Amino acid sequence: MPKSKSHLFDKTEVQLAEMIKALSHPARIAILSALSKRTECVCGEIVDVIPLAQATVSQHLKALKTAGLISGEIEGPKSCYCLNWKNIEVLSSRFQDLVTKFKTNQQRCC
Numbered sequence: 579m580p581k582s583k584s585h586l587f588d589k590t591e592v593q594l595a596e597m598i599k600a601l602s603h604p605a606r607i608a609i610l611s612a613l614s615k616r617t618e619c620v621c622g623e624i625v626d627v628i629p630l631a632q633a634t635v636s637q638h639l640k641a642l643k644t645a646g647l648i649s650g651e652i653e654g655p656k657s658c659y660c661l662n663w664k665n666i667e668v669l670s671s672r673f674q675d676l677v678t679k680f681k682t683n684q685q686r687c688c
Contacts, residue, residue, distance in 0.1 A: 593646075594672045597665070600645030605630055605638045610647065610661065619650055619660035 584592045601607060605628060612627045613620060624639070625632045639659060642648045647666060650659030 590672065594669070594676065597645050597647060597669045598673070600641050600647055603638065603641075605635070606642055609635070609638055609642060613648065613659065613661045616660070619658045621658040624659070 584595075601610075608628055609624060612624060625635050628635050628638075630638075636657075639648065639657075643650070643659070645665075646662055647669070648659050649662045651657050
């Protein structure tokens with residue numbers, strides 16, 4: 579198994595990459611979108627709005643929780659989850675900073 583080299587990079591870059599990786603599946607974006615429409619945590623209803631099996635939805639929820647984008651309990655029949663707004667704001671801010679950095683460093687090649 580290849581060794582991770584993430585320790586060679588800035589902690590902020592690693593965290594941003596992990597959050598972006600968690601967004602790399604359309605089901606996860608759909609889950610975040612569904613959760614964003616709620617004013618309170620969702621308990622067990624997310625499977626009703628995502629066209630995937632419960633086990634698959636649970637795997638996507640776990641990836642989102644590991645990345646810090648959602649909070650809550652994800653195990654068992656009484657699972658409850660909601661957006662982690664603090665980390666959503668961190669993601670938004672860091673991604674915007676990255677885009678701004680790209681624009682600042684941009685060199686016309688084409």
